[in-house]
Amino acid sequence: MTPQRSVYDVIICGAGPVGLFFAYQMIMQGHSVYICDQKQGPTSQSRAFFVTARSLEIFENNGIAHRLLQEAYVLRGAKLFIEGCETTSIEADDVGEAIFPQLTSIPQSRTESVLASLIEKQATIHWNTKLESYTTNDDSDFVTAVIVHGDDKTKETVQGKYIVGADGAHSTVRHLDPTWTYEGYSANTQFALADVMLSGPSMNAIKDTFNIFYHSEGMVLLIPINYDHSRRKSNLFRIIANKGPYERRATPKKDDTITHGICEDDAEHLSIEEVNEILKARADSLDLTASNPAWLTHFYINSRKANGFRRGKAFLIGDAAHCHSPVGGQGMNLGLQDADNLAWKMSLVLKGSTSNAELLLDSYSIEREPAAENVISQTDNATELAMSVSFVMAIFRYFVSSSSFSLSKLKEYGMSTLLQLHLALEASSPIVNKVPKPPLIEASKFLPETALLLKRSIANDRPEHLLERKTLHQIVSNTGKHAALWISTRPAAYASSPLTSLFWSKLQTSFRDSIRPVIVESMWHVPEYSLAKDIETKISELCENDEQRMVIAKKLESENFWVEYHPSSSYDSITKMVGLQEHLDKCSADTEHPPSALVIVRPDLYIAHSTLINTEEDIDKAFEFLHTYLL
Incomplete structure (x- = not known):
C-alpha cells in the first residue's frame, strides 16, 4: 500500500470492474491513482457475469487472465427453445480458431474482488467515498476534485492530471460537466432477475449451456453461473425474463431521466413463486423448480450514449459513456475494452513518450464511440426481436433464430460475434494506418496467436x-x-x-x-x-x-x-x-x-x-x- 498524497496522475471515480481494471493498468505502468467509490467494498452481487473471449485476451495481455479463470465457470455452448421445445444448439467449437473458444461465466463479485486485491497490494481504494465536484481549467495542469468521505461527510481536495468517470449510467463525472449529454431512450418494460438453485428431472437439458427460451408470453434466459458472491454452488442459475412486451418510453430526445439498471428500491419485490410461474409458462416442456434464491430483483433497460467520451482532462469509460440492453452480455466487456483502450494512451502521455498528446488522447473517443454505437444498435435490434409479441415478428424471429443456430457459417459468425472476436478498430482512427487492399494482415485487427x-x-x-x-x-x-x-x-x-x-x-x-x-x-x-x-x-x-x-x-x-x-x-x-x-x-x-x-x-x-x-x-x-x- 502506498502512502497518501494529494496530487495523482489520475483520479478514477468508480470502482466497479471497469474502473478497477483501468486503475490496475495505470498502476502497473507506474502511475499514481486515486480511485473512489460510494460502495462499502466490492459488490456482493453476481450482476454482470459474462466475460467474452476478447476480454479474456485483454486480461491475458495484462497478465491476469489466470486469476479470473480461477473464478470462472465455462459453458459449452447455447441452446434455443421455442415454445418450450428445443429447436437447435450452437457449440463453443463452432467459433473456429480462438484462444478462448468458450462462454465464460464469472460473477461480478468475483471479478471485482480479484481486481481489488491486485490493486490493494500497491494502492488504496477509497470505498464509501464519493466525488462531489471537480474543476478543469486550461490555465492549470491539474484537475481539482472535492471528495466526500463516509458517513461523517468529511471533505478532501485531491488533484490529478486527469479524471476518469467509471461511475456508471448515473455518472457524477458526466453530470458535473453541462456540455455532456446522455441521449437515447428508456424502456418501459420491467425485467425480472433471479439467481436461484434449479432442480428437477430436466436439469441435464440445460446444464453447462446458455439457454434461450422464446415463448408467446415472453422470453426467459437460464444461464449457469454456479457461484454466488462467496462460494461455488452447483446448479446456481441466472434467470432473466421480460414482464411484458418491450416498449420504448416516449420521451423528448434530451430526456434526463435515466432508469437504467437494477431497481435498488424494488417496491414490487420479485418472489420465488413468481419465478417458478415464469418457468412453468415459458419453459413448459421442462420439469424445473427454482429455490434457495441468492438474489431476486427487477431492472430496467436504457439505451444511451454520451456525446463524446472526452472533455479536456476528463474522460468517460463503461456505463458512464454508454448503456444498453444486457442481451448478449456485451455491456461490461465493452467497458473493459474502453479501459484497455484509454490506459496505454494516457500512460504514454504521462510518460512523455508521445509526439502528439492531443492526437493520442482524442483517438480514445474516435475509436470507442463507433464500438459503442455498434453494440447499442445490435442489442437494441436483438432485444426488440426477442421480446416482440407481434405475430409477424414472432414468425420472423423463428426463422432468424433457427437459421442462425442451424447453418454452419451463421453459427460460426454468431458465436464469434457473441465472443467479440470480430472486433476491430475504427478505420478513421488517426493512429491506425489502414489502407485499401492491404498486402498483409489488415491494420485495425487484433493480433492473432501463432505457433511456438x-x-x-x-x-x-x-x-x-x-x-x-x-x-x-x-x-x-x-x-x-x-x-x-x-x-x-x-x-x-x-x-x-x-x-x-x-x-x-x-x-x-x-x-x-x-x-x-x-x-x-x-x-x-x-x-x-x-x-x-x-x-x-x-x-x-x-x-x-x-x-x-x-x-x-x-x-x-x-x-x-x-x-x-x-x-x-x-x-x-x-x-x-x-x-x-x-x-x-x-x-x-x-x-x-x-x-x-x-x-x-x-x-x-x-x-x-x-x-x-x-x-x-x-x-x-x-x-x-x-x-x-x-x-
Whole structure:
C-alpha cells in the first residue's frame, strides 16, 4: 500500500470492474491513482457475469487472465427453445480458431474482488467515498476534485492530471460537466432477475449451456453461473425474463431521466413463486423448480450514449459513456475494452513518450464511440426481436433464430460475434494506418496467436531455459509498449534478409523506449544460436563499449530475436498469420531477396500498421507513420 498524497496522475471515480481494471493498468505502468467509490467494498452481487473471449485476451495481455479463470465457470455452448421445445444448439467449437473458444461465466463479485486485491497490494481504494465536484481549467495542469468521505461527510481536495468517470449510467463525472449529454431512450418494460438453485428431472437439458427460451408470453434466459458472491454452488442459475412486451418510453430526445439498471428500491419485490410461474409458462416442456434464491430483483433497460467520451482532462469509460440492453452480455466487456483502450494512451502521455498528446488522447473517443454505437444498435435490434409479441415478428424471429443456430457459417459468425472476436478498430482512427487492399494482415485487427517460436539466443546462466519457446502473444504481451514485428522468414534457397540489422539499427535510433523490436527469422537462416555479430557490434557502439551496459543490453535484446520452425507448412505460423507466405509463394528463381513483413502492434494488441518491406525506404516510410504520435 502506498502512502497518501494529494496530487495523482489520475483520479478514477468508480470502482466497479471497469474502473478497477483501468486503475490496475495505470498502476502497473507506474502511475499514481486515486480511485473512489460510494460502495462499502466490492459488490456482493453476481450482476454482470459474462466475460467474452476478447476480454479474456485483454486480461491475458495484462497478465491476469489466470486469476479470473480461477473464478470462472465455462459453458459449452447455447441452446434455443421455442415454445418450450428445443429447436437447435450452437457449440463453443463452432467459433473456429480462438484462444478462448468458450462462454465464460464469472460473477461480478468475483471479478471485482480479484481486481481489488491486485490493486490493494500497491494502492488504496477509497470505498464509501464519493466525488462531489471537480474543476478543469486550461490555465492549470491539474484537475481539482472535492471528495466526500463516509458517513461523517468529511471533505478532501485531491488533484490529478486527469479524471476518469467509471461511475456508471448515473455518472457524477458526466453530470458535473453541462456540455455532456446522455441521449437515447428508456424502456418501459420491467425485467425480472433471479439467481436461484434449479432442480428437477430436466436439469441435464440445460446444464453447462446458455439457454434461450422464446415463448408467446415472453422470453426467459437460464444461464449457469454456479457461484454466488462467496462460494461455488452447483446448479446456481441466472434467470432473466421480460414482464411484458418491450416498449420504448416516449420521451423528448434530451430526456434526463435515466432508469437504467437494477431497481435498488424494488417496491414490487420479485418472489420465488413468481419465478417458478415464469418457468412453468415459458419453459413448459421442462420439469424445473427454482429455490434457495441468492438474489431476486427487477431492472430496467436504457439505451444511451454520451456525446463524446472526452472533455479536456476528463474522460468517460463503461456505463458512464454508454448503456444498453444486457442481451448478449456485451455491456461490461465493452467497458473493459474502453479501459484497455484509454490506459496505454494516457500512460504514454504521462510518460512523455508521445509526439502528439492531443492526437493520442482524442483517438480514445474516435475509436470507442463507433464500438459503442455498434453494440447499442445490435442489442437494441436483438432485444426488440426477442421480446416482440407481434405475430409477424414472432414468425420472423423463428426463422432468424433457427437459421442462425442451424447453418454452419451463421453459427460460426454468431458465436464469434457473441465472443467479440470480430472486433476491430475504427478505420478513421488517426493512429491506425489502414489502407485499401492491404498486402498483409489488415491494420485495425487484433493480433492473432501463432505457433511456438524458439528463442534465438541460448542462455548459459539458466539451465532450465536452455531452449525457450513462446507463442507470439507470450512474447509481446504485458509490456505497455508497441511491438515492431519484423518477419523475414523465407525458403532456405534464399539468403537471409540484408535489411534485418538495418531495421534493428533504425528502430534503436528513431525512437526512445516506446517500441520494442521482435525479429523472427527462419531456422535455417540462423547459423548460430546467439545474437548476430552485427547486432552485437551495434549494441557495443550504442553502449559506448561500457562492459556493464553491454552485458545488460545484450541480455535484454536477446528477448527480441526468435526463430520459426516451419513457416510454410504450419497453418498457425507467424509467416502465414500475418499474410507474408502468399508473397513468398510468388517469388521465382530470379528473385534475389524476397520481401519481409513489418507489423506494428499497439500495447492493446491491435495492429496499427502493416507493410511489406523490400527496401530501406519502405522501413523509413513505416517509421514516418509512427512518428505522428510516438517518440
